[in-house]
Amino acid sequence: MSQIPPWLADALPTRTKTLQHLETLAIGTIGGLLFLVTGLPGGLITGAMLAVGSAAMLGRSMAVPAHLTQAVLVLLGISLGSLMSRQLLQHVGAYPLTIGLLALATFCTTFGSSYYLQRMHGWDRTSAFLAASPGALSQIALLAIEKGADMPAIAVVQTLRVIILTAALPLILVATGLTSSSAPALTMTVASPLGLVGLIGASVAVSLVLRMMNFPASWLFGAMIGSSVLHGAGLIDGGLPPLVRGIALIGIGTLIGSRFSRMRTSTLLRHLTAGLGSFAIAIVISAAFVTLVAWTTNVRFADVLVAYAPGAMDAMLALALTLHIDPIFVGAHHLSRFIFVTIATPGIVHLFGRPQEDVDD
Template sequence: MAPALPSPARIFSALETVVIGAAGGLLFLWADLPGGLISGAMVAVGIAALAGRPLAVPPVMTQSVLVLLGISLGSLASRQLIQHVSAYPVTIGLLALATFCSTFGSSFYLQRFHQWDRTSAFLAASPGALSQITILAAERGADVPAIAVVQTIRVIILTAALPLMLAVMGLATPSAPALVTTTASPLELAALIVASLAVSLLLRLVKFPASWMFGAMIASSVLHGTGYVEGGLPNWMRGAALVGIGALIGTRFARMRASTLLGHVTAGLGSFAIAIMISAIFVAMIYLTTHVRLADIIVAFAPGAMDAMLALALTLHIDPIFVGAHHLARFVFVTIATPGIVHLFGRPQDDVDD
């Protein structure tokens, strides 16, 4: 049987999301704001979604955006001298410890000051891996809407505020620099896309996390590193990927009631502040004891969504290898450790079944 075509309503919803996201991204880009395409698209789509517009990014568009983002990141890999590889085991170990400490710190805040149950508090405090956290929350009978609000607030703040903070600190330029000097030829672009899709599908078969993005990133890195491909994506294609990531984050508000959001804003802001303060201690520790750039450490340790943080690395000219390795490590750590933490420290399973 042929696959069913999307309904006109779904098509219109996707088009509306793209148009609103592009308008917001171009507005922020025109205002010369750091990470303008991502944060502008995210803010515009988020506001429209909260206003009641049924915005959505269909799966095929999401996968396309992630593949384009991976290709762009991979085209930088050969240009990065990977001078910090020797520091990876140390910094990834500290990242695991920072994730553990910030999760417990934020969950304590939610329990102590907002009277959350332990399971909901631990799941809301776990950075990244939102889809896995949501599934686990539903299985354990936790407060899924509250967890979604806290997780979303953290991602939104980081995506919008992190570029501004880095620019104010002088660690990133307001406008994204020219990352790739040349554009790949049509034949090279075809090779990039085919190889990226092949590796992504292979990783998807083995259930590798973020397979579409990392598969494309690996394929692009190999092709660029071996000299088979010299140029990168056209600027308009790279820009479309960044707008797409921002719009995707903004659509998280589409199924969220304004009353639900407002009811948990304080909890989200407070737990975010706790997580940032704890992460800052580890960032300072690494900066003072290694030769890794401060901007690279900040984005690598930022407790935000992996795709959004890697997109920011692309726009702010931050080492994508270092950032990608650390966000992937944290994703794996959270995915593996969170169920065990919830089982040991969360609400007993008997309480859930009552």
């Protein structure tokens, strides 16, 4: 029997890693299905996230393989793109105003939360700014390492914000009657087999192009663009089968929940108050801007709430797919904020963070 080439052996996951991945996916699936059958808001994504996050906090090592993560993001993007052509012109006139206010809201929440972390918990300015910046977590992590910031503390604040928003938003929206927890009826049409092949092919192709351009969230937005163009041109009618769409939602929830695996319980407890306090500040400031936009435009309050929520872009878009929220409006705003944070945060840290020489002290 021929031996496996060394390069292939290195690329293949170990037995331990494979079992870890299977356990993570199984826990996420069970959690998502429990939420779905009991009719809890957020269903698959929230159930999977809470189940995997709980297992991680109990000491289980939770992880999702990179290739599966990319596949899940592509499936989510295809599902969102299949909705866009049906809602393409809704609220377009409000975009410049609401995106401008979002930039201001992001600036205010970042400075408000960072000021709280500095004054109430004694954080240094660099760590406080990076922890308070909503979204763009990968860029935040790179900046934290470069500037010698407190990465474990930043991770706690960032992760808590994503987990709380993903779990709480569906409950708030459904409890207040702003939206329904049932799946939107317009997503139930399934494309033909040839159409599905075209959807997947176009979505992956656009994603790869965006990835080569270093476009933010390339797998998600590439698939969304490819899918929306095909639907908008009338070349394809319908989207992914409900089962595949459900797998994507469970995958996103599982991915978010697995973030707790990279966090020690002692670290979480040490920074729990800081995380909750800074989250509260961000929510109060965001709520003021949401109220302003809801009063001054014709955009639905639920759409504004999810678009302005300082949570992870993939999670908020997944919730838009699940809770009758306009995916174009939410996607445009979260992408705008992602770009704003990516561009502005390094300059803010350079101007207001601690001097570079302090890192070596």
